[in-house]
Amino acid sequence: MTTRDDSLKLPEVLKEMRVSRAAFYRMRARGAAPKLIKLPNGQIRVRRSELDRWWAALESL
Template sequence: MPAHRPARLPQRESSNALSAAESPVPEDLLTVDEVCARLRITRSTFNDWRAKRCAPPCVRLPNRQLRFRRSALERWLASHEEASA
């Protein structure tokens, strides 16, 4: 006769876990190459902008790679629009 196994209880989510609305979806985070392609600039131009602190805001991942929130890039672009004369 098989041993009786207790019913499995559903696991509770951790209270410190981010909800889906709070955590960025991977496609919302752009790489440096994707940003350079979007802005039609070279990587060296991007690096110059970073050195001058005039590049779009970014997120530094634990592995030290940079990512850009699509919404932050759009705001950055809008802030650099010139009014027509």
């Protein structure tokens, strides 16, 4: 069972967003991507709640 604040791996986020890694990092450079969590080992995560918030913000545009 998952909770709303599960951490998603970057490939999972890219798949849901249907964008390439390069496109995601371009969005991030413009400040238009979900907030990331960088783990001490260098891996990237996105909280499920943050991705949901990001999607909701797009709906209001």
